[in-house]
Amino acid sequence: MNKQEDKFFEMYRDSFQGFEPEVPASIYAGVRKKMMWSNFMTFNLSTLNVWYLGLILAGGLGTIGYVSIETSMGQMTAQHNVLNSFEVPQTAQTATFEQENQEVISENTSKLEVTLPTVTSLKSRTAQPDASNIDGGTNPETGNENLVSSESDADDKCDPKLIETPEAPLETMEVIKPEIVVPFSITNALQIDMNDLVSQINDPNSGEIKMKLPVTLPATDE
Amino acid sequence: MADLKEIIEGCRRNKRQYQDMLYSKYSGMFYGLCLRYTKNQPEAEDVMQEAWVKIFKNISSYKMENSFEGWMRRIMVNTAITNYRRNLKHAYQEDITDASYSKHHVSPWEECEFTREELYNAINKLPPGYKLVFNMYVIEGFKHKEIAEQLEIDINTSKSQLSRAKKYLQRELLEMSAVNM
Numbered sequence: 001m002n003k004q005e006d007k008f009f010e011m012y013r014d015s016f017q018g019f020e021p022e023v024p025a026s027i028y029a030g031v032r033k034k035m036m037w038s039n040f041m042t043f044n045l046s047t048l049n050v051w052y053l054g055l056i057l058a059g060g061l062g063t064i065g066y067v068s069i070e071t072s073m074g075q076m077t078a079q080h081n082v083l084n085s086f087e088v089p090q091t092a093q094t095a096t097f098e099q100e101n102q103e104v105i106s107e108n109t110s111k112l113e114v115t116l117p118t119v120t121s122l123k124s125r126t127a128q129p130d131a132s133n134i135d136g137g138t139n140p141e142t143g144n145e146n147l148v149s150s151e152s153d154a155d156d157k158c159d160p161k162l163i164e165t166p167e168a169p170l171e172t173m174e175v176i177k178p179e180i181v182v183p184f185s186i187t188n189a190l191q192i193d194m195n196d197l198v199s200q201i202n203d204p205n206s207g208e209i210k211m212k213l214p215v216t217l218p219a220t221d222e
Numbered sequence: 223m224a225d226l227k228e229i230i231e232g233c234r235r236n237k238r239q240y241q242d243m244l245y246s247k248y249s250g251m252f253y254g255l256c257l258r259y260t261k262n263q264p265e266a267e268d269v270m271q272e273a274w275v276k277i278f279k280n281i282s283s284y285k286m287e288n289s290f291e292g293w294m295r296r297i298m299v300n301t302a303i304t305n306y307r308r309n310l311k312h313a314y315q316e317d318i319t320d321a322s323y324s325k326h327h328v329s330p331w332e333e334c335e336f337t338r339e340e341l342y343n344a345i346n347k348l349p350p351g352y353k354l355v356f357n358m359y360v361i362e363g364f365k366h367k368e369i370a371e372q373l374e375i376d377i378n379t380s381k382s383q384l385s386r387a388k389k390y391l392q393r394e395l396l397e398m399s400a401v402n403m
Binding site: 027 | 236241245249250251253254257258267270271274275278279336338341342345359360361388391392
């Protein structure tokens, strides 16, 4: 480096030595803003930062979620309780229902003489034991031999002719109209018009709706 | 006012009052540096902001045995170099060939007196690469080897760029003196 070059560089160096221009205030404002953001994004125990904020937010959201779940569970329980309140104990309800509808049942109940092929014949024999029948004797009117012997199995060897025998009394049994029990929840699910059902409900306060289907029974000849 | 050691300790604890003190103590000097390394004032402000944030964030890594001013100056210069590299892709690189100024007769410039502003304006007219090498070598006092390492260029490139920068400045100063006469 020659002398002239040295002087040239020295002139520049000297002129800029201690050169301190006035600094715009906006620079430090920008620095502070960047520092604040940097501090906020960095974890620090002593200052509020994004980590703490995230923790608080997560806690808050968790609490809200927990409370909402609890509330919905409570509502479901309340609904369940309300539904349960409709359910009357089965025995009591049945008794009440039957008592209240005894007349209806009896009206719709008809005596039906049914000759049950096997059971009737056996019962009739038990009720009116006849030695001739049991022992396979001869029918006094027809003179035919009874086909059922004492050794034979009554269930397997039932003869329809026995039903026609005058000795065999006619069994009577009660035929009740069939009932369909529609659970309350199903009516809700199917959105059945309650007004239609109410007319058929025997016990509106009951959890179960009992409907009587119109069953026409054939008239019996006595 | 607290001494430098106390200020540094305060800044390490991220205390704002000490950061304010440090900034007010050195901001003027470093703003001048930023102005020399950049094309214009807004760019200088950006470099200054970025460098000060780096200083505050990395002050814990400063070792007390070294010069604190030198440590901060290096951060400033490095930030300016980063900014130069960032703008390099978009900047138009004006290549000054020897032929462009060799035909000019160079008068003895040492007889003229120039104000700081004139010198600054002359530097500011230099192409960015020349300006960077000139500032680093002449004002900051880096060696060619250090400049070459920092700018990732060859040492000879650094030397030639300095030489061209000097000739360019001499021509500019002569033109200025001719206008003033």
